[in-house]
Amino acid sequence: MKSHIRIYGLAAVLLSLWCIGIISVPLLKQSGWIQTADVLYSFFSRVCHQDDARSFHIDGEKIGVCIRCSGIYFGFLIGLISLPLSHILRRKNFPAVGFFFFAVIPIAVDVVLNTAGIHSCTPVTRTVTGAMFGISMAWFIFPIFIEACMQLFTRNNIGPLDTGAVQYVRKTQ
């Protein structure tokens, strides 16, 4: 198996575990694993405000992160799975930086208009803008991430990845 596919697979597994962790918190709490749920709540509290009014709930318990963050992380996972589509867009001369602005503008507009009192954020706008951000960021970042890992593997001559890495770098250069 080529090494960039291994990196892609590993990242997809880790991201899936992250997303499962987000959903599993209320389920763990419901099934009596309160301490484990508390540890996971504490873990995700480092990256999210976890406001109860702005979170999805399962059986009355909030999930690990807020609605917008859920949209971002699940969007990122969808973006990672649908990564080949981004390559199709790129072949049609869609600029890579375009993905970044496509990611940032909707979420920024939603937050700024809400802060200015022009419109109020709803769960739908939070989910949609978060998911757009996540998908676009995956398409923007992931090719760079794979390239970076390949450069590291090639530079350090890491054994089993060697051949694939060298071929990949030669192809991209």
Add this chain to the structure above:
Amino acid sequence: MLEKPNKLRAALLGGLIIGIITGLPAISFLNKCCCCGGVMLCGLISLYLYKQEFNDEMAPLESSDALILGIIAGLTGALIGTVVGIFSSLIFGPVDKKIAIRLLNWVEEQGTLPPDSLNQADEMINQLQKSIDEGLKLKDILSELLFGLILYPIFSMIGGLIGYGIFGKKKPAAPPAAPVQ
């Protein structure tokens, strides 16, 4: 071609800002509201600072540099953030927890919460009050450090990769012009 500049200075500077952002109560809450956007921004700033150290005679900036820079900045940030957090709680006390209790009380007073959420809010207030009474615990400090060491390098690395995507890539140099005959 000259060697690339040392990454340590830019990474440590980025790590210092991450430490301040995640260690001080009010700013760390803002960082959480932005889905760890502050940490990502610091990764991006580290890369920008690192890129400023390059000149035309050096080997070009690579995506692996952005990856390593982000990870080092995140690790440094987690360490500094824990130290800043300890000092800020010793100096200011549990400001963030007090703010959270005040916010929850305010939400309860509005009377818009359904009964289930009202019970949850009461439970949260009790937990927060209990942790204020217990004071600073070694367990909390270690968990803060451990979670920081896992999370901040990831988000800072993402910031570094975003930075590389925006201003890191260098256009290939134009081929030399053909001699005029």
